[in-house]
Amino acid sequence: MSTDGLTVEVSHLTKRYGEITAVRDLSFTVEPGVITGFLGPNGAGKTTTMRMLTGLVSPTSGTATIGGKPYKRLARPSGTVGAMFDANAFHPGHTARDHLRVYAAMGGHPDSRVTELLHQLGLAEAADRRTRGFSTGMRQRLNLATALLGDPRVLLLDEPGNGLDPEGMAWLRGVLRGLAADGRTVLISSHVLSEVQQLVDDVVVIRRGELVAAGPWSRLAGPPAVLVTSPDAETLAATLATSHANAGTVLRVDTVGPGLLRVHGLDAPGVADLAAAHRLRVHELVTENTSLEQLFLDLTTGTLTNDRAATS
CATH class of the missing domain: 3.40.50.300 (P-loop containing nucleotide triphosphate hydrolases)
Structure with missing residues (x-):
């Protein structure tokens, strides 16, 4: 009851x-x-x-x-x-x-x-x-x-x-x-x-x-990121940045290792479609949801971006 x-x-x-x-x-x-x-x-x-x-x-x-x-x-x-x-x-x-x-x-x-x-x-x-x-x-x-x-x-x-x-x-x-x-x-x-x-x-x-x-x-966790493994990572990063700048949308691409990108602002199918359209190789796509531990560390060490630090 x-x-x-x-x-x-x-x-x-x-x-x-x-x-x-x-x-x-x-x-x-x-x-x-x-x-x-x-x-x-x-x-x-x-x-x-x-x-x-x-x-x-x-x-x-x-x-x-x-x-x-x-x-x-x-x-x-x-x-x-x-x-x-x-x-x-x-x-x-x-x-x-x-x-x-x-x-x-x-x-x-x-x-x-x-x-x-x-x-x-x-x-x-x-x-x-x-x-x-x-x-x-x-x-x-x-x-x-x-x-x-x-x-x-x-x-x-x-x-x-x-x-x-x-x-x-x-x-x-x-x-x-x-x-x-x-x-x-x-x-x-x-x-x-x-x-x-x-x-x-x-x-x-x-x-x-x-x-x-x-x-x-x-809401605080925000949308998931996409981890991309590609031998063409450098070219793919530049292509993602250019295509979305032209479209006027917000997208961030971080290089996290050799041949490894983390893409914020585009889902896995979107990354795959863009790579295919430009004949760029992609070996793996992994959708990454923000963990509470990562959010907590970002918040309490002051590294969280302003658009994620929402208040009720």
Whole structure:
């Protein structure tokens, strides 16, 4: 059954610790029904921002709201927002069931929710084991179960995939996709970019506490490039540049190695047709989609061209 989502909005958010500015004039929006990846290098300000969203850190200036309200003004915070920060925030002598019961009681959630989540998140067999013996992956599952106790409409998850094996990551993708499809608002930070690429719809990228880019991942990635292997690469590059200059279209050709070109702005059939028309040899054409890792590196090292650095 779908639920009404709530928009998360960060507006001109700044946090200073003495002379250090952890977050600087940061603004972005996270919409319901999609999974948004919150990305940036270590120390970029991701965790500080998420803690300001949950009232754990007070901003120096600006606002962080959920459904138009700061966290402290929500009527039932744990029933609105599920937050996941520290995978080690468990009493080592508690069992998984004990831990969830404590947090359920604190949030005013029924004990039946504990049993439901233990089964839903694959913890039923480990429910009565002490958390001191849990693997990192099991701790992540229990952390997520804790965040979901109030059946929240917003999820703020800091590195939820840490310690999960490939099967666990596939499971996590399924859980989060289901929550987003249900109309919930999901914001996750992660350093496992290959996994994030398979999961997120939108991305927010920050560097040194400032926004670098935000928007749909597919738009930021841009159109694919074409990798061309040709013994006539030099002539083909000149021909591509000339033909498209005459046509008034934007095309970029980079020489990436002997006999190897990367073409931006023309698809593989277009490259093949032009080469054939000029009797130039092509041995291989490979369509290259931009990876999230490459986009991230381009954005956070400042090498991305302006037409790709879009903001929402």
